[in-house]
Amino acid sequence: MAESVLSGRIWILSDQRGNLIEDIDTDQIYHNAHLHITDIAKMGEYALGNLEGWKDFFEKACPGDLLIAGRNFGAGSSRQQAVDCFIALKIGAILSPSFGAIYFRNAVNSGFPVLRCPEVEQLVHSGILETGDEVRIHFLSGDAQIINRAVSFHVFPMSEVQYEIYRVGNLYNYGKERY
Amino acid sequence: MGQTIIEKIIQSHSQEEAKAGKIVWMDLDIRSARDFGGPNVVLNYEREYGDIAVAEKEKTFFTFDLCVPACSLKYADNQQICREFARKQGLKIYDVDRGIGSHVLAEEGLVSAGSTVVGTDSHMNILGALGCFGQGMGDVDITFAFRTGKTWFEVPETLKVEIEGKASRPSAPKDITLYILKELGTKIASLKAVEFYGEAVKNLTLAGRFTLCSMITEMAGIIGFIPETDESLREEILHLTQREYFPVQADLDAEYTDTVKINIGGLSPQVSAPYSPENVFPVNELKGTRIDSGFIGSCTNGRTEDFAAAARILEGKRVKDGVMLKVVPSTRRVYKELLEQGFLETLFASGAIISNPGCGGCAEGHIGLTGEGEVQISTGNRNFAGKQGKGKTYLASPEVVAASCVAGAVVNPEDV
Numbered sequence: 001m002a003e004s005v006l007s008g009r010i011w012i013l014s015d016q017r018g019n020l021i022e023d024i025d026t027d028q029i030y031h032n033a034h035l036h037i038t039d040i041a042k043m044g045e046y047a048l049g050n051l052e053g054w055k056d057f058f059e060k061a062c063p064g065d066l067l068i069a070g071r072n073f074g075a076g077s078s079r080q081q082a083v084d085c086f087i088a089l090k091i092g093a094i095l096s097p098s099f100g101a102i103y104f105r106n107a108v109n110s111g112f113p114v115l116r117c118p119e120v121e122q123l124v125h126s127g128i129l130e131t132g133d134e135v136r137i138h139f140l141s142g143d144a145q146i147i148n149r150a151v152s153f154h155v156f157p158m159s160e161v162q163y164e165i166y167r168v169g170n171l172y173n174y175g176k177e178r179y
Numbered sequence: 180m181g182q183t184i185i186e187k188i189i190q191s192h193s194q195e196e197a198k199a200g201k202i203v204w205m206d207l208d209i210r211s212a213r214d215f216g217g218p219n220v221v222l223n224y225e226r227e228y229g230d231i232a233v234a235e236k237e238k239t240f241f242t243f244d245l246c247v248p249a250c251s252l253k254y255a256d257n258q259q260i261c262r263e264f265a266r267k268q269g270l271k272i273y274d275v276d277r278g279i280g281s282h283v284l285a286e287e288g289l290v291s292a293g294s295t296v297v298g299t300d301s302h303m304n305i306l307g308a309l310g311c312f313g314q315g316m317g318d319v320d321i322t323f324a325f326r327t328g329k330t331w332f333e334v335p336e337t338l339k340v341e342i343e344g345k346a347s348r349p350s351a352p353k354d355i356t357l358y359i360l361k362e363l364g365t366k367i368a369s370l371k372a373v374e375f376y377g378e379a380v381k382n383l384t385l386a387g388r389f390t391l392c393s394m395i396t397e398m399a400g401i402i403g404f405i406p407e408t409d410e411s412l413r414e415e416i417l418h419l420t421q422r423e424y425f426p427v428q429a430d431l432d433a434e435y436t437d438t439v440k441i442n443i444g445g446l447s448p449q450v451s452a453p454y455s456p457e458n459v460f461p462v463n464e465l466k467g468t469r470i471d472s473g474f475i476g477s478c479t480n481g482r483t484e485d486f487a488a489a490a491r492i493l494e495g496k497r498v499k500d501g502v503m504l505k506v507v508p509s510t511r512r513v514y515k516e517l518l519e520q521g522f523l524e525t526l527f528a529s530g531a532i533i534s535n536p537g538c539g540g541c542a543e544g545h546i547g548l549t550g551e552g553e554v555q556i557s558t559g560n561r562n563f564a565g566k567q568g569k570g571k572t573y574l575a576s577p578e579v580v581a582a583s584c585v586a587g588a589v590v591n592p593e594d595v
Binding site: 023052102 | 202215216218219222223227251253254257299300301315316317318319320322323326327331333365366369370396399401455542543544561563564565566
């Protein structure tokens with residue numbers, strides 16, 4: 001069963017000046033040229049493959065790593081592959097001040113933790129949160145810590161539906177319990 | 180406390196109290212999948228549910244519009260995966276000849292005001308133009324919807340947008356849309372339903388409403404509605420969908436998160452510059468930008484009226500040598516109307532390349548792609564980096580695109 005507390009090493013999706021990149025759309029996350037691929041295991045190498053400065057992410061990411069993204073992450077198309085590519089890389093969770101509506105649902109339905117966290121803008125801007133830091137998040141309370149700096153912050157707790165889908169793995173399993 | 184339009188629509192499809200911020204289960208009147216997303220829906224479905232029948236086959240459809248007819252082996256395979264599943268399950272397919280799914284569903288009378296429709300198209304919320312809660316979803320959601328006819332949804336908060344003033348000329352709906360997008364950006368309407376009021380939007384035809392409502396997606400919103408209406412619009416919708424139009428109205432004491440006023444007084448043609456749709460400028464500020472190609476079509480500007488507007492500009496003129504103008508009607512029905520009304524001939528005579536209906540200009544799989552260094556001006560809805568290729572895409576109305584193709588550079592239609 002999935003744990004309600006997750007820890008992992010942070011990647012901050014920032015530009016060359018160190019600012020969080022906002023409005024990253026699904027074509028930058030997973031380009032439409034690869035939409036014909038239906039095997040999740042083959043999607044990892046295209047993750048962030050059209051985002052300037054991050055095209056080698058699939059080589060650098062390790063299982064369990066967490067991503068911090070700028071606001072409106074996953075804008076654009078409805079493609080599930082833009083979530084699946086991170087599942088393929090075994091990324092632990094994505095935190096952003098806000099997500100594209102469809103992207104958020106797609107992630108929730110796949111049992112992939114996406115967490116709204118307006119505080120990351122300030123934490124990144126002030127240099128308190130940096131790539132390589134170790135973060136722990138409690139999905140139900142929303143309490144979070146930067147472990148190596150002993151700094152606390154908050155994420156929006158998962159809703160009941162999001163947590164239950166995450167707990168049982170995906171929307172299908174959740175539906176089987178209800179319908 | 181009264182209810183907003185989205186609260187009322189969801190309320191009429193749910194057993195739970197549909198209040199903004201609450202997650203409820205709701206019934207879906209129509210569930211659809213495209214040739215993009217659809218193959219994954221089939222794979223998911225057969226893995227999870229095997230041979231169990233879909234919830235209601237008369238409410239479940241495939242619409243092929245992304246790569247039509249297939250021009251790559253992979254899409255040919257993917258479409259056939261959907262066809263075989265549809266045959267087995269007894270589902271109707273609007274196949275590669277029909278055009279953009281959201282428009283086809285409307286033309287088939289499957290969309291009505293107050294109904295709920297989902298599909299694997301992020302611009303499914305374009306159906307807000309018909310007072311319908313349309314919503315694009317990923318393949319996991321749609322698989323589940325095929326099986327159960329239901330989905331979970333967080334009832335969105337609603338933003339009220341009052342459009343004031345009058346544009347300086349018979350302005351294109353795209354100009355109004357791009358200006359609203361510039362004003363709202365991707366923050367103000369984020370994750371919200373939007374209700375638009377005011378004379379300028381009340382007077383929009385159905386084609387104009389499609390344009391505005393389609394770009395709610397680029398505003399990061401959930402759905403947009405234009406509740407004010409008149410007799411000519413009701414007739415237009417009756418003609419298109421064969422259904423009477425009774426749009427759901429918000430209660431007088433409905434609760435909005437905010438009211439935003441946008442004044443479009445004196446609005447001139449607007450153009451969105453790369454690489455973000457809300458990066459909008461008056462056309463005069465971008466005038467003279469050299470272009471290699473133009474595109475007219477997409478779910479945003481793919482109705483007969485849109486091509487007619489372009490044809491009026493191109494009448495008796497030629498697309499400049501060295502410029503490619505690509506024209507893609509949204510549906511077979513639009514194609515037929517353009518043929519019958521002579522607009523296709525005008526466009527052809529001007530030098531335009533005319534393709535069969537579909538989702539051209541938006542993604543790989545159809546015409547409207549750009550090579551490195553190429554500059555395109557398009558009536559589409561997105562110009563993100565790399566979306567249509569390595570070139571740059573500007574977004575504008577059919578009038579501006581047509582005029583720019585004559586001039587070989589971004590231009591105000593009045594100057595051609």
